Amino acid sequence: MEYKPLDTSKIYxxxxxxxxxxxxxxxxxLxxxxxxxxxxxxxDYYDVNLKYERLEKLKPFEKFTFIKGDISxxxxxxxxxxxxxxxxxxxxAAQAGVRYSIENPDAYIVSNIMGFFNILEACRYNPVEHLVYASSSSVYGSNKKVPFEETDFVDHPLSLYAATKKSNELMAYTYSxxxxxxxxxxxxxxxxxxxxxxxMAYFGFTDKYFKGEPIKIFNNGDFEHDLYRDFTYVDDIVEGIQRLLSNPTVDTVPHRVLNIGNNKPxxxxxxxxxxxxxxSNALGRKVEFEKIFEPLKAGDVPATYASTDKLQEAVGFKPLxxxxxxxxxxxxWYVEYYKMK
Structure with a gap:
């Protein structure tokens, strides 16, 4: 399939x-x-100042219109x-977080199910060229086979968050x-x-260090069988999404699911x-977290590892x-933004 570059004449x-x-x-x-x-x-699921700070950076763009509203x-x-x-x-837009879905399930049903349903209905009555939506690696549950491939069985979500994301895939397939x-x-x-x-853990660890608090690591202190994560840098994610926008699938049912991860757990x-x-580099002094090791939490997955072959096939890109x-x-960024010394 021929890869089409981004069409800048479209409305996103x-x-x-x-x-x-x-x-x-x-x-x-933009x-x-x-x-x-x-x-x-x-x-206010997390610090709204950070959200306003992001919007401030988008304000100077003339072609940006912001609407404060809820997809639900x-x-x-x-x-x-x-x-x-x-x-x-x-x-x-979605209510994010695996652990929070245990404390506040309602937020996930309202945003991730009702909200997504509204988006699908809007696309039904106002046809669009492509709907791209966020699912999550959490749909793989405790899948033992790695790397995770899009064709793997994903019927055993371990958290309500994962279940809502799996539901999104089913709903989108049906509407397609x-x-x-x-x-x-x-x-x-x-x-x-x-x-x-x-x-997110990396952000929370950094916060705790500057507050003089220990960090909790949910791996039982077992370095041999440690948790594996496919950490993906945001620029790589955005590059992957941007390349896909002008390249919807042309199958009979025009719906597909793709992994977008680092492919290097x-x-x-x-x-x-x-x-x-x-x-340590950012501060010019040695940084060492105080660590407390605890058992794996409910809903946490031992390993996440993406096969990105399909993404590469679709748009010739893999995160680097x-x-x-x-x-x-x-x-x-953290040291500068929070003015740490």
């Missing part, structure tokens, strides 16, 4: 535009001259589609089948980077040591940023 709707990936994707498309409509409810509000969504007539939709909506679901693998989500402890070194490079960029 990005939900979750004040979020981590949504912000970087919006910025990339830098290329695209018209971007962003929607976000700016909820069908009236707002239908109105946006009717008024702005987006050609391509990227649904990144019934209404011929070209759709691509992206299974993201542990995304990290500057201006990232404070609820790292031991959690290696990641932590690399983060300590990156912070090493954790050394990516974590250094995060550490430099």
């Amino acid at each position: 709707l990005i939900t979750g535009a004040a979020g981590f990936i949504g912000f970087y994707l919006s910025k990339k498309l 830098n290329k001259g695209c018209k971007v409509i962003g929607i976000d409810n700016i909820n 509000n069908k009236v707002i969504i239908m109105k946006i589609f009717e008024e702005h007539k987006p050609n391509i939709v990227v649904n990144l 089948h019934l209404y011929k909506i070209p759709a691509t679901g992206l299974r993201f693998f542990t995304v990290y980077g500057p201006m990232g989500r404070p609820d 790292e031991k959690l402890m290696t990641f932590i040591w690399t983060l300590e070194k990156a912070l 940023t090493s954790i050394k490079e990516g974590l250094q960029r995060f550490a430099d």
